[in-house]
Amino acid sequence: MRRGTRAVRERDYVQPDDEQMGRLRFAVFRILIVAAFIVIAGRLWDLQIASSAEYQRSADRNRFRLVQIDAPRGIIYDRHGRMLVRNVPSFAVSIVSAGLPEDEEARAVVLARLGELLQMPATAAESASDSGAPGLRGLSGLSIEQILESRTTGRYAVSPYTPIRIASNVDRQAAFIIEEEHLELPGVIVTAEPLRHYVDGPLTAHLLGYVGPIPSERVQAYVADDVYDPNDLVGLTGVELTQEAYLRGTKGQKHIEVDVYQREVAALASQSPIQGDSIYLTVDLDLQRAVEDALREGMRKANSAVGVAVAMDPRTGEVLAMVSLPSYNNNLFSGGISYEDYARLSQDKRRPLVNHAISGLYPPGSTFKIVPACAVLEEHVVELNTRLLCQGTFLLPNKFYPDDMSQAQKFYCWRTQGHGALNVQEAIQHSCDIFFYRATGGYRELTGLGNERLAEYATMFGFGRPTGIELSGEASGLVPTDRWKRQTYGENWGTGDTYNAAIGQGFVLVTPLQMLNATAAVANGGTLYRPQLVYKVVDAEGQPIRVLEPEVLGELEISEQHLAVVRQGMRDAVTKGTAWLLNIPTVPVAGKTGSAEYPAVDEEGNLLMDEHGYLPTHAWFAAFAPFDDPEIALIVFLEGGGEGSQTAVPVAATILRHYFGLPQPTPVPTRASAGG
Numbered sequence: 001m002r003r004g005t006r007a008v009r010e011r012d013y014v015q016p017d018d019e020q021m022g023r024l025r026f027a028v029f030r031i032l033i034v035a036a037f038i039v040i041a042g043r044l045w046d047l048q049i050a051s052s053a054e055y056q057r058s059a060d061r062n063r064f065r066l067v068q069i070d071a072p073r074g075i076i077y078d079r080h081g082r083m084l085v086r087n088v089p090s091f092a093v094s095i096v097s098a099g100l101p102e103d104e105e106a107r108a109v110v111l112a113r114l115g116e117l118l119q120m121p122a123t124a125a126e127s128a129s130d131s132g133a134p135g136l137r138g139l140s141g142l143s144i145e146q147i148l149e150s151r152t153t154g155r156y157a158v159s160p161y162t163p164i165r166i167a168s169n170v171d172r173q174a175a176f177i178i179e180e181e182h183l184e185l186p187g188v189i190v191t192a193e194p195l196r197h198y199v200d201g202p203l204t205a206h207l208l209g210y211v212g213p214i215p216s217e218r219v220q221a222y223v224a225d226d227v228y229d230p231n232d233l234v235g236l237t238g239v240e241l242t243q244e245a246y247l248r249g250t251k252g253q254k255h256i257e258v259d260v261y262q263r264e265v266a267a268l269a270s271q272s273p274i275q276g277d278s279i280y281l282t283v284d285l286d287l288q289r290a291v292e293d294a295l296r297e298g299m300r301k302a303n304s305a306v307g308v309a310v311a312m313d314p315r316t317g318e319v320l321a322m323v324s325l326p327s328y329n330n331n332l333f334s335g336g337i338s339y340e341d342y343a344r345l346s347q348d349k350r351r352p353l354v355n356h357a358i359s360g361l362y363p364p365g366s367t368f369k370i371v372p373a374c375a376v377l378e379e380h381v382v383e384l385n386t387r388l389l390c391q392g393t394f395l396l397p398n399k400f401y402p403d404d405m406s407q408a409q410k411f412y413c414w415r416t417q418g419h420g421a422l423n424v425q426e427a428i429q430h431s432c433d434i435f436f437y438r439a440t441g442g443y444r445e446l447t448g449l450g451n452e453r454l455a456e457y458a459t460m461f462g463f464g465r466p467t468g469i470e471l472s473g474e475a476s477g478l479v480p481t482d483r484w485k486r487q488t489y490g491e492n493w494g495t496g497d498t499y500n501a502a503i504g505q506g507f508v509l510v511t512p513l514q515m516l517n518a519t520a521a522v523a524n525g526g527t528l529y530r531p532q533l534v535y536k537v538v539d540a541e542g543q544p545i546r547v548l549e550p551e552v553l554g555e556l557e558i559s560e561q562h563l564a565v566v567r568q569g570m571r572d573a574v575t576k577g578t579a580w581l582l583n584i585p586t587v588p589v590a591g592k593t594g595s596a597e598y599p600a601v602d603e604e605g606n607l608l609m610d611e612h613g614y615l616p617t618h619a620w621f622a623a624f625a626p627f628d629d630p631e632i633a634l635i636v637f638l639e640g641g642g643e644g645s646q647t648a649v650p651v652a653a654t655i656l657r658h659y660f661g662l663p664q665p666t667p668v669p670t671r672a673s674a675g676g
Helices: 002-050 052-063 104-118 124-129 144-152 172-180 216-223 238-242 285-302 339-346 365-378 424-430 433-441 451-460 482-489 495-502 512-523 560-576 644-659
Strands: 064-069 083-095 164-170 188-198 211-213 233-235 252-258 264-271 278-281 307-313 318-325 388-390 393-396 409-412 420-422 527-529 534-538 544-547 552-555 590-597 617-625 632-638
Touching: 083 104, 083 172, 104 144, 104 164, 104 172, 144 164, 164 172, 164 188, 172 188, 233 238, 285 307, 285 318, 285 632, 285 644, 307 512, 307 644, 365 424, 365 433, 365 451, 365 512, 365 560, 365 590, 365 617, 365 644, 388 433, 393 433, 393 495, 409 433, 409 495, 420 424, 424 433, 424 560, 433 451, 433 495, 451 495, 512 527, 512 560, 512 617, 512 632, 560 590, 560 617, 590 644, 617 644, 632 644
Parallel strands: none
Antiparallel strands: 064 252, 083 164, 083 188, 211 233, 252 264, 278 534, 307 318, 307 632, 388 420, 393 409, 527 552, 534 544, 590 617, 617 632
């Protein structure tokens, strides 16, 4: 009885504790449930109410894009409306870095496949190991990885959602394959873009130039303009560069929706771009082609590696034709030139990428004599009828040993038997060196012009500074002075230096365009114009917004009487002097020949000379026509072409006959050298 009662009491004693623990557990569970719901509710409130705007913006950034639409560049025409450059459709490949896989291995697979399709290195290591392979890599030879890094780091880094152009002018088949494999190539997009096509390629390459990516060292200047971004293509040389503000147009915008692969799925709104203005050049395409043909043939006959021919209207400064050979095909640069092609062009010793008409610096030889001829007359060093004797040679005494003729320096005229006594007009006609030696540098009783005054007149003619033509890369040339020689060589200027400068030798350096501009100033009566290439600019509707107006750089402070004497001397050079090969009966032409010596060495470093001990010469010829009312001025230059009277004059004759619509004559035998 006691045992049973004790068991019942034990059960009664334990039961309340179990119930209490159960209630406690249930209460804790309910608290946890409530807390969980509170957390969930709080999170939902944060997501849907407190931070909804921020998350919506983040989602929109992943989903929507505001992208720029590049404006088609303006078209370029010749003066008669013939198209020189146009836009053609092409494919470009870009990468949105935010769309690439985050996993490094997966990312590497995407870039490797893209590099395979585009025939360009995917990584820096591949670029270094295969730098000579052709492809679409562009001038810098960067890999895809390097391009992405250069555009996503630094001060001007683009947004991760901004497309970064990897390659332009992509092969059509490669573009289609990339589109087909877009699921395996996330972040890679293919777009259609206009590509510059230069209709005549090498014929106008030095005039038009080409476009390309903004050079890294100039990104800051372009981006600061607020109309460019680092991915833009801009004019890099020629008219494409100097007329960039007109040609570039105004970009448009497009609001689009993209999928997870960064591909456009819908266009929500857009603002169309405005095409760039079109430019009409002063150049006549037919004349340009005729000039190139004549120059190429003249170079072949003279065995010349480099040649220049430029035609200008002396009444306005309009450039009618400009040819520099060798040239290059600027279409190679459209969409990015291959490393192989660029290396070939840049390593060519003839420098085909250089426009020698404005960048080549050469001694002008006897074509320069028009400057001292005007100067000695205007300064009354000699008068119209003053005659100076040329006996072929003369000795300039050494100033330290004036009585010791063994110390004297011998100077020569190109005509070893001499010209006899000549006045200025006859000196130009026959291109007499000794006349200009004496008139400019002085000799015995004749004081001479002196180099300082010669330099002043040369500067007046436009030498020693750029002409200001609308092209990039123009050189200034060199008008040497006593001060210049002391600063450069640590030596004083001598009379012999003045003699050499008087005939366009020694330290004098000019560009062919400078020599042409000086000739045009003599032809038109003393006005020095800025050479111009842009004839007019019209907008997309064809309305003119800029029309050529002749721009005067200066007036020659030379009397019309003295200019007339120089012009007549140039006319006599054609009718009965050094330029007799250009004597066209139906069109009176005036001209001045030139043969400028220059130092050249062979492969072993030995100075090149002919059997008479003379250095090789550049061939020059400057001309204008018709003589009484000039409408065209012309310069012809053949590097290492020999005597201008024999090699440059025939080129000019062919060009002028084409310009005036005259038939080309049958070849005539040449006679003995006429000098100059």
